[in-house]
Amino acid sequence: MSTGVIFDIARFAIHDGPGIRTSVFLKGCPLSCWWCHNPESQSASVGIFYRARLCIRCGSCIEACPERARSLSPRGVARDRAACNLCGECAVACPSGAVEKVGRTVTAPELMDEIERDTPFFDQSRGGVTFSGGEPLTQPDFLCEMLDRCGKHDIHRAVDTCGFAAPAVLEPIVHVEINAPGTVMGDITADLATRRARIDGNEARSRGRMIVSAYVPLAEVTDYQNRLKALTGGEGSFTLQLSHYDPVPPRKQQELASAWKPAAGEE
Numbered sequence: 001m002s003t004g005v006i007f008d009i010a011r012f013a014i015h016d017g018p019g020i021r022t023s024v025f026l027k028g029c030p031l032s033c034w035w036c037h038n039p040e041s042q043s044a045s046v047g048i049f050y051r052a053r054l055c056i057r058c059g060s061c062i063e064a065c066p067e068r069a070r071s072l073s074p075r076g077v078a079r080d081r082a083a084c085n086l087c088g089e090c091a092v093a094c095p096s097g098a099v100e101k102v103g104r105t106v107t108a109p110e111l112m113d114e115i116e117r118d119t120p121f122f123d124q125s126r127g128g129v130t131f132s133g134g135e136p137l138t139q140p141d142f143l144c145e146m147l148d149r150c151g152k153h154d155i156h157r158a159v160d161t162c163g164f165a166a167p168a169v170l171e172p173i174v175h176v177e178i179n180a181p182g183t184v185m186g187d188i189t190a191d192l193a194t195r196r197a198r199i200d201g202n203e204a205r206s207r208g209r210m211i212v213s214a215y216v217p218l219a220e221v222t223d224y225q226n227r228l229k230a231l232t233g234g235e236g237s238f239t240l241q242l243s244h245y246d247p248v249p250p251r252k253q254q255e256l257a258s259a260w261k262p263a264a265g266e267e
């Protein structure tokens with residue numbers, strides 16, 4: 001279970017994907033564009049923001065601060081950053097909105113609870129959840145866990161990203177279940193090993209048959225029907241279902257890159 005830092009959840013959004021959506025804004029961005037419409041989202045951590053133009057110098061924030069980190073200054077109210085523990089009490093006490101706590105840390109199950117409250121709207125409108133920011137890719141583990149969890153609850157997912165992240169080549173991985181006579185299982189698993197497969201398990205079935213299941217890159221099983229026929233003398237069968245995407249190993253990436261390299265004289 002991972003934790004993330006978010007700075008807002010906007011409900012009933014209609015511009016971030018199909019239907020009615022809940023937009024979750026993650027904190028942190030590797031860029032600092034001067035036209036950014038959410039500059040408070042750029043820092044990856046929780047922050048306390050102060051706007052002097054809204055401050056009425058009432059002193060409520062100074063009284064509310066348990067760490068005595070607030071004091072009057074010629075330019076309004078100062079915050080001793082070393083003493084401040086980011087509790088946000090000053091923002092709660094401020095009557096004019098001059099102090100604002102931006103961001104909060106949430107666990108994936110906590111955020112899931114908040115998202116699930118909107119499920120009736122998603123169901124009615126074919127909507128879902130959009131992860132935005134900041135730049136959501138700056139919290140990849142948290143983002144992936146949330147996408148997984150939403151997927152398991154059948155909630156439509158979208159990611160609003162500028163795409164500024166390290167590039168990676170991904171490939172589809174399928175879950176394969178092979179049903180064959182136990183006498184040829186050694187040959188089948190040896191063959192799977194040459195196909196970059198990860199064996200997931202095997203179990204004995206009646207009449208000497210066995211089931212072996214494995215995760216295999218889709219590119220490695222395009223010819224599998226014929227191969228299994230040859231290995232089992234036509235006695236084997238298999239099912240195949242898309243499971244997830246994995247990064248392509250570096251050696252394979254090089255092979256792909258050279259296959260796509262234009263030949264001399266080609267544009």
Ligand code: SF4
Nearest residue numbers: 065084085087088090
């Ligand atoms: S966030 Fe908490 S510790 Fe920091 S200045 Fe405000 S009240 Fe004080």
Ligand code: SF4
Nearest residue numbers: 055056058059061094
């Ligand atoms: S509570 Fe708000 S308005 Fe009052 S002094 Fe503090 S920042 Fe200014």
